[in-house]
Amino acid sequence: MSALRVGLLGLGEVAQSIHLPVLRDQRHLWKVAGLFDVSKKLIDLGLSQNPGAVGYESAAALINSPDIDVVFILSSDETHAPFLHAAINAKKHVLLEKPACLTTGELDALIEHAKGYEKTIFVGYMRRYASAYQAARAELPAFEDITHVRIFDLISEGRHFLSKSQNVLYPDDIDPDLLQKGAMARAALIGQVVGDKAPADLVRAYRGLTALSSHHINAMRGLLGEPEGVLAAHRTNAGANTTVMFDYGHFVANYDAVVDDLGLFDAMIEVRSNTKRVRIIYDTPYIRSLPTRLEITEASPTGPRHRTMDPIYSDAFSNELLTFHRHIMDKTAPETDLEDSRRDLALMEKAIAKMKEIRAS
Numbered sequence: 435m436s437a438l439r440v441g442l443l444g445l446g447e448v449a450q451s452i453h454l455p456v457l458r459d460q461r462h463l464w465k466v467a468g469l470f471d472v473s474k475k476l477i478d479l480g481l482s483q484n485p486g487a488v489g490y491e492s493a494a495a496l497i498n499s500p501d502i503d504v505v506f507i508l509s510s511d512e513t514h515a516p517f518l519h520a521a522i523n524a525k526k527h528v529l530l531e532k533p534a535c536l537t538t539g540e541l542d543a544l545i546e547h548a549k550g551y552e553k554t555i556f557v558g559y560m561r562r563y564a565s566a567y568q569a570a571r572a573e574l575p576a577f578e579d580i581t582h583v584r585i586f587d588l589i590s591e592g593r594h595f596l597s598k599s600q601n602v603l604y605p606d607d608i609d610p611d612l613l614q615k616g617a618m619a620r621a622a623l624i625g626q627v628v629g630d631k632a633p634a635d636l637v638r639a640y641r642g643l644t645a646l647s648s649h650h651i652n653a654m655r656g657l658l659g660e661p662e663g664v665l666a667a668h669r670t671n672a673g674a675n676t677t678v679m680f681d682y683g684h685f686v687a688n689y690d691a692v693v694d695d696l697g698l699f700d701a702m703i704e705v706r707s708n709t710k711r712v713r714i715i716y717d718t719p720y721i722r723s724l725p726t727r728l729e730i731t732e733a734s735p736t737g738p739r740h741r742t743m744d745p746i747y748s749d750a751f752s753n754e755l756l757t758f759h760r761h762i763m764d765k766t767a768p769e770t771d772l773e774d775s776r777r778d779l780a781l782m783e784k785a786i787a788k789m790k791e792i793r794a795s
C-alpha cells in the first residue's frame with residue numbers, strides 16, 4: 435500500500451506541534467505532499483522541513499490538486515466550513531480539526547452536502563482516541579448505576595507548555611486585511627449563537643466552550659451518551675471560567691473550565707457509582723507522548739482498592755491518525771463525524787442560553 439498524500443491547510447501551532455510530526459512518524463501511512471497557509475513564512479518553513487512537499491498558491495489549488503488524497507483542515511475555525519465544502523466537491527478524505535464549526539447552521543449545511551459521501555470526514559477530537567479513554571469504556575459502571583460525573587479542565591494556555599519544548603513559528607507576515615476579515619467572520623458566527631450585542635464575557639465563554647471545552651463535552655458524550663439537556667451554566671472571570679451542569683436524568687455531569695496562568699494542566703473525567711470510581715486523567719496539553727492515566731477505585735471489605743493503568747505512553751494524536759487511516763482504508767464511519775460534532779454544538783448553544791439567564795459577574 436502506498437502512503438496517502440496529505441495536503442495541509444493552515445500551518446499554525448497545531449500543525450507544527452502535532453500534525454506534521456505525527457505524519458512524519460507515520461511515514462508508512464502518509465506523505466506530506468501539499469502545504470498552504472496565508473503566511474508565506476509558514477509555507478517556507480513547512481517546505482524546508484518536508485522534502486518533496488509542494489507549496490500551493492491557494493487553498494482551492496491544494497484542495498483540487500490531483501496530487502492530494504487527503505486534506506487536513508488545520509486553519510482558523512471560521513474557515514472550516516468553506517474549506518470542507520470545497521474538499522467534498524473535490525472528493526477528498528478530510529481530517530477536520532475541532533471544533534468542526536462554530537455554529538449548528540454551518541454543520542447542517544455540511545451534513546446535507548456530505549449525504550452519501552463516499553470518502554472519510556473525520557473530526558480531530560484526539561481525547562476520544564487516548565488509550566486511557568478507550569480502556570475506561572470497559573471499566574465504567576453500568577449506566578443505570580452511575581451516581582455522579584465530574585469533568586474539569588483547570589488549565590493554562592498551550593503557550594505555557596509548548597514554549598518550553600518546541601520552537602513554533604508564529605507568523606508576522608499575514609496581510610492585516612485578511613486577519614481582520616477572519617476576525618469579523620468569526621465574530622459574526624459567534625454572534626449567531628450569543629447574540630449581536632452580547633457582552634464580551636459571554637462571547638469569551640462561547641469561544642472557550644468551542645475551543646477548550648469541546649474536547650471534554652465530546653468525550654463525555656462518547657462515554658455516556660446524550661444528556662437530556664443542560665440544567666445550569668454560568669461564566670465568571672470575564673468568561674475565562676465556565677461551569678455547566680449536564681442532565682443525565684438520574685445523575686448530573688458537572689463540567690468546570692478554569693483558564694489561568696499557573697502553568698498547570700489538570701484535566702479529568704471522573705465517573706462514579708456507589709462502589710466504583712473511574713478516572714481518566716489527561717495530564718498533558720497538546721504535547722505529544724506525555725502520558726495519560728486511568729485510575730480505578732473499587733469498594734472492598736478491607737477498604738477501597740486502587741488499580742491504575744499508568745503511565746500510558748501511547749499518544750492520543752498518533753492514535754487519532756491511525757484510526758483515521760483505518761477508516762479510510764476500511765471505508766468505515768468514524769465516531770467523531772459531523773453529526774457527532776453537531777450534537778456538541780447544540781449542547782453548547784443550550785449552555786449559552788442558560789448563561790444568559792444568570793447575571794454576569
Ligand SMILES: NC(=O)c1ccc[n+]([C@@H]2O[C@H](COP(=O)([O-])OP(=O)(O)OC[C@H]3O[C@@H](n4cnc5c(N)ncnc54)[C@H](O)[C@@H]3O)[C@@H](O)[C@H]2O)c1
Binds near residue numbers: 470472508608
Ligand atoms: N486538537 C487539538 O488539541 C487542537 C489544538 C489546537 C488547535 N486546534 C484547532 O486547530 C485549528 C488551528 O489552531 P491553531 O492553534 O493551530 O491556530 P493558529 O492560529 O496557530 O493556526 C491557524 C493557521 O491557519 C492559518 N489560516 C487562517 N486563515 C487561513 C486561510 N483562509 N487559508 C489558509 N490558512 C489560513 C493562519 O495563518 C494560521 O497559521 C483550530 O480550529 C483549533 O481549534 C486543535
